[in-house]
Structure formats: structure tokens, C-alpha cells
Amino acid sequence: MRSRITRHLWPILGAPIPVRREPDGAPAAEQIVPETPPLELSGRDYAISLLRLAAEIEHGLMVQYLFAAYSLDPPGAPAAQRPMVRRWQEAILGIAKEEMAHLVTVQNLLTALGGPLQFNREDFPHDTVLYPSGFRLRPLSLPSLATYVVAESPEVWEGEQADRIKQQAAAEVGGTVNRVGRLYEELIDVIGDPALVPDSTFDAASMPFQASWDEWGRGYRRGERGRQAASDPDAPAVPELIIDTVDSRTTAIAALEQVGEQGEGFGMPRDEDESHFERFLKVHQEFENLSEDERRALVRDIATNPTTDLSGPDVGADPADTETTSPIANPTARLWAHLFNVRYRKLLVSLSHAFELAENRTGSGSPGPRGSLIHRAFAEMYNLRSIAGLLVSLPLDHAEPDAARAGPPFQMPHTLMLPHDEDDRWRLHRDLLDAAATLVARIGAVDGAGTAHDYLTALAQADRIEREQVDALIAGTARAPVGAPTP
């Protein structure tokens, strides 16, 4: 599966490719030089394949960062260190949110180039030539932090600290951790070249279908949202959420540069915002200064790669990877994990569905269901956080109640392709609500007290309200959306 993509990615590495496998590591007798675009692909098609890979990577990073953030600040963490660990947590959550914005911006680029959207990613992909490292859901640790720092690092990052962190990262993944920035550099080269991607490729008419910052950034410009860490009055302002729309080569390059800059900083930040690299590096420094025991006290004991699949490692897991997956044996936690997966799918379906509906840009017209889908996507983000919060407190295995906790599995659905017919798309939403209702009832029967009960009761009602609205949309009896009165 991965080879479908990787076989086109050699140009980025720039190194000659041996035409045959030589025995015992002998030097290649014969090599070819990768071409751009790769044979079989046009320039536009190559750009689209790179963008789709970028989307996968942003998506994967976002999920891994969320998992890492949720692993912090266990009950009983030392009070003196709680402000610091909450600051880390919010810094990482902030980065994850920005990765989400990058993911959306990449979809805009795909839309402008006329490529298929990419909300998919593999659960446990091999280490491709461009993936920063193997995809792993793991609680925060010094080595995992090192991989994040390196993945977000700029092209030139040298010195004792750089060497040390790169070594930590390499030891963690068993090889080199790739920089995300390299992919964006290649994208800028390809999309910036009119010979590869002609001007006519950029479809300005696709703008109403793209995600706008007004909608997805909720209109908060740099620093306007508030502080980076709600828990810390002295924290810096929240950085810019980059959600760029694209209607030309110029706007496409600007979007790619901004996304790249927010990741690694490119060494020369154009503004005061810290890059992901800098923010991760700061967390790493503070984490590294603690003793092993102190670190352990700040991180929950959560299973690595928790999964509802009891049959073992997912297809695609590296056989050499001893971590593989952690099946959730605890039936209550497993039900919550299934519910988590349904909400995750619902988020992704809402996102991709929103891209199918044009934004009404007249300003005073009636808003359509696109706005509802965007709100629903945010609501599902809240749900994912809520269920993750419950999962990190439930034992992975009920037979070992004092051992590791479960965690959010973030398992991908069997498909993210949307039906062609609009009514069928709403039927998919209804299917997901029905699946959620079944799980809510099942969980309620076994975990029906306290916070879990309060949450499930409210969630069930919210879902009933949504289902009625979805039913009305399918039946064509939905109330006309209300907007400003027509003058």
C-alpha cells in the first residue's frame, strides 16, 4: 500500500537510486538519477501526490501530539510542578490545533489544484522516506519529545544540543527522523515552477468550497484568541492559526511558506510567534532537566498504540517494532474507545463534507448546512477531548487494574470517501449517530455513574437533537436556515 506513494518520492531525496540490489552492501554498479516529476506523473499530479502526503503527515502529527498532551498531568502530580506541566500540555495542544489548521490549508491547496481531498492516514504506517518517524501513539517521554523536535526542526540545526536530541530521536525510532519541512520545500519548488504546474491549474472558482479562516479560525487573528496557555496568566498570546485560501500560484506559495514557517521557523521567524520546533524544544529542555522519577510523576501510565482490535497488531505495523499495539482488554474502556473512534470518524466526515458545500459569501444571505457541519466538527473535537479524558483514567486491562491505562485509539474508519449524493452524505451522518447511540446505551449499562453518566446523558441528548436535524435535511423538511434579513 505505502509503495504506491513511496515509489514516487525519490526525487525529494535527491540521491541516485541503484538499479539492482548489490550483495553485502557493495557499492552500486549502476544508478539512475531521480527525475522531477517522477515518470508516470505530470507536474500537477506530482504536486497533488505530495500534498496528499503532506495531509497525511499533518494529520498523523496532530493525532500523536494530542495523545502526548493527554498523557500529561496525572492525578497526584506534584503541585509545585503542575503549572509547568499544564503549560507543556497546552503548548502541545496548541501545536496540535495548528497542525489541524495546516491539514485544512493543505485541503485548500488540493481543492485549488483540483486534486482529491485527503483526510485519510494509516493507523500504523511504515517509516516511509518522508514520514518523520513511525506513527506511534505514546505517552510523552524524552525520546518521543526528541522525535517531535527533530520532525519540526529547520534544515540547519547544529550544535551539541542538536546532536544529542537527534541521537535520542534516532534511538527511539531505530533510524533517522525526517524533517517535515523537507516536504514543504519540495512542494514550494514544484508548485512554484510554471513548467511543472501551469497557471491554468489554479482554480479561483474553487474558493467558495475552500475552508476559510473566518469559518475555521473563528475570526481570531494572532493573539486575539487570548493566551497560549489558559492555565498560565503569563503565557504568550496564542499564535496565528494559519488557514489560507488559494486561488493562484502566489497564494499557494504563501500558504506553503507560512505552514513551513510555523513548523520549523526556517531560522528567521517573520514575527514573534514561536515555531513548533521552538515550542517543542522548550518543553524538551524543561523535561530533560528533571530526574527520571520526576518525569514519571508528570506523565500518566498509558498504553502505547491502544486499539479496540483484539487480534493483534494492525496491518502495516513494522514486524520489527516490538511495541506494536495494546489491545484494550477492559470491556468498559473498549466501549469508550469504540465511541471515540465513531466521534473521530464523525469529525473527519464533517470536515470533508464541509468541503463539498460552497460557502455563501454574499454576507447577508442565508447560511446553509456548511456552517452546521463546521460547528459539528468543533463539537466532535470537544467530544474527542472529553472521551480521551475518560479513557486515560480507565485501566487497559480490567484483570490488571493497577497497570497501564487505556488511551484514545484514534483508529481510522474503513473509508472516508463521501457518497456522491448529498442525501446519502446525511445518511452517513445518521449512521454514525446511530452507531454512537448504540455505544452510549451499552456504556450506560456498564459505566452508568458519576461523570461518565453525566456526560453520556448530555451527549445522548445532543445526538438526538442532531439526528432530528439530519432527518429533516434528508426529508427536505429542514427549517430554512436563518440569516440576516434581506434588505
Next chain:
Amino acid sequence: MIHELRILPSLAIARFGSAPTPMDNYDAVVDAAEPLGYRTLRPAETLEIDVDSGEIVRALVPDALSFTENGAVRPVAPFLEVWALIGDEGLTGGGRLEPLTTALLEEEGTSAGDLRWQVQLANLKVMRRTGNAADAVRADSGEFSDHVRRALDGTCDNFVRGRTIGFGHVQYIRPTASHPQIRLRFTPAAGRIYGPTRSPFPNAPVPDPNVSEAVYDAQRGGWDGYRDVGGPQDTAPGGIYAGRRVGNNQVSSGYLDDGCDGVVRVSLELGGRTLRALGRVGAGPPAYAPDALPIRTVADELEQALFGPTVDPAEATFERVEEIVRRAFETVRLLNTGFHNEDWGWAGGAPFMASSLVDPIAVENLHQSLLVALRSGTAPWFGDVLRDHDAAGDRTFRGRRRMPAMMRGADGQLLTLTRRQVALIRALAQGPLFESEEPES
């Protein structure tokens, strides 16, 4: 012994109504099974008064609630109870508050007939603008100890001679064996509009359909035709009285209403001492959405006045923040968010949110999803989008996006939560991301 007297509640707000029977008592409660729904109005114990005798004839919990009676709105008529602080010292010295009853009075060698009441009400809204003391409308019950229902008719120097505005009634409830407590009931007025004389003949018909009676002598007072002059004495915002636009001015139509507020005093001579207590009453419009609460209420103001603008982190509970969020979507439910995004009328300018996002139901659903998440024990993450109290005048796009959005305060500026409400949400946000609820191992 009785150390002091108190009137409780110390502030009671009545609601207008022209029906003869006051509204029944009820609680607005959240249905545990439908936490996102409308509050359930649950009938509560209601005291039925015989107006002639002044006695409570029965206490009942109604089967159902009706806000109207033969098409007329039933007024909300609060009781003010007298409580006694028992003991030689104050509350801090170990004293305790208990309802003042006939038995307690007898113990002290006195009786219910020895209590003296006085109620003074006023509507100073016109005087507030014209600065003319002759425009004050006042009513004074004088001292009384009997149980006769008293009309409180407001008089004003600038009224047509002999005409008044009825502010409602007060009645000292006659204690009985089954209801021995000492209490007074305030029944507000109907909620009518009064107007000025439009001709030299005070008895001429009033052509204005809003006006129930012409009481204001427009020949004598200056309220009819008054306009705010833009000086420091104007309200903020100015010109918020019924009238017509003439150029840039709002010219008053000379309306008055029977809204009022005032004080209720009670005193008792006891062992050579005079014990006194004071309560306050006000009257305002009926609640037409009684199953919802506004996001900021007088109760929030009072709480802030009493306890200050900051909170102890221990006070920041999920339940309290959930209640604020619930009131947010209850308020959103009543808004045409699409309209207000265009900011017609009072803030001017272009839409400040993407038009696709402002469908009222979608916005209500989004706010409901906040409540759902809070119920999981997830710390609120929205403390930083709240409008600070000193940013009420920030009408930039950025300022208008802050929460609560699309609402205005009484000062005509963008509404903010109280500083205490904001502090409550932010204090909870500073706690753990996930509320700890480790299952027992």
C-alpha cells in the same frame, strides 16, 4: 431574646400583571435526563390569600401552572418575611435567624398588632431626565399595623390634579394558627402606560392607543417633548425613552409607566428599644421566557457586590460553570444571530462572523456541545475568548467576536459577564485538563 429584625428576602422583584390572582409559585429546574432542554417549571408551595381578611387560607402545590387568567397576565406578588435574630449578640456572636411568629412575639410580651409597617415607592424615571423634582412620582403607605389591603397610588406635582399612577398594593398578612409568621405582600401594578394631556381639556379623549390614561399635565411639566441635551446628566446610552426622532434628537412622547421601586420598613418597640428592619421591592415586566435564564442577571451583580470580583479556586466548580454555559445557550436560543451578526441598528458595520456560522440553531447546538464536554470533567478551554469587563466598548471586529457576542448591556455597550463570572470560568480552566476520577482499583 430578639436582638434584631430582618426582612427577607432583602430585595424582592415583582412582575406586572393585570389578572386578579397572583402567579403561583414554581421552581425552574434542569431535567436530569434532558440537560440541554428547556428548564422544567415545577409547581411549588403557593400561599393563597383572602384579600378581605388578609389571612392565608391555604398553602397548596398547584397541579399545573398558568401564567394568565382569562387572557390577563398574572402578577408575581412577592412576600417579604420578617425574621428575628435571636440571642444577645449578632450573627457572629452565635445568634440565629428564625422566622418571626406570633408565638415568638408573645414570648417577648408583644403581639403582631404592635408591628408597624411603612412602604414607600417611587418612579423617578422622568425626574431623572428632566431634573425637575416636580416630575417625581411617589407613593407612601404611611405607618400601618392592620391587615387591610392598601393601594399605593403614586402622586406627582406635575400630574393633572387628582390623577395618580397606581403602583399596586401592599397587605400585612394576618398571622393565623396555621400560618403564624409575620409577612407582607407586595402586589405590583398591571404594567400600563400613562401619558400626557394633549389638549387644555384634561378629560379630552387620548388619541394614543398605548396610553391608558392621560395623567401628566403637559401644560405644567416639560416631559412631553423633552429631549436629552447631550450633557453629563444623560443616561448612557441617551434617548432611551419612548418618543420620535426629530433630526438627531429623541423627543419624548411624555409616557410614564407604573414600574417602581422602593423600601419596606418594619419596626417594633421592645423593652424600650425600637427594632427596625428594611427591605426593598421593585416591579418590572413579566418573564416571557420563564424556562430560560439570561446569561447575566441581577443575582450575578449582587453576588459580585457581596463577594467581590475574584473567586477562590475551590469555588470554581463544574456545576457553576455549566450553569453559565447553560444560560449562554438559553440566551442564544432567543436571539436571531443571523440578524445580529449584521449588527443592524446599534453597532453598525459589516458582519463580524462568517455568515455560514451564524444560523441560530447551529450556534445553539455549538453552545450545547460546550456543556456536553464540561460534563465529562474537561476543563473549560474557552476562558480566553470571554470579553473582559473593560472591553465593553471595543467594537472592532475583534472586540465584537468576544463572548458573550451579539448582546448589549444596559449601558448600550457590548455585554460582558461579570468579572466574577469570568474569574469563575478562568479559575476552572487553570485546574487539570481532565477532572480526576480514577476508578477504584
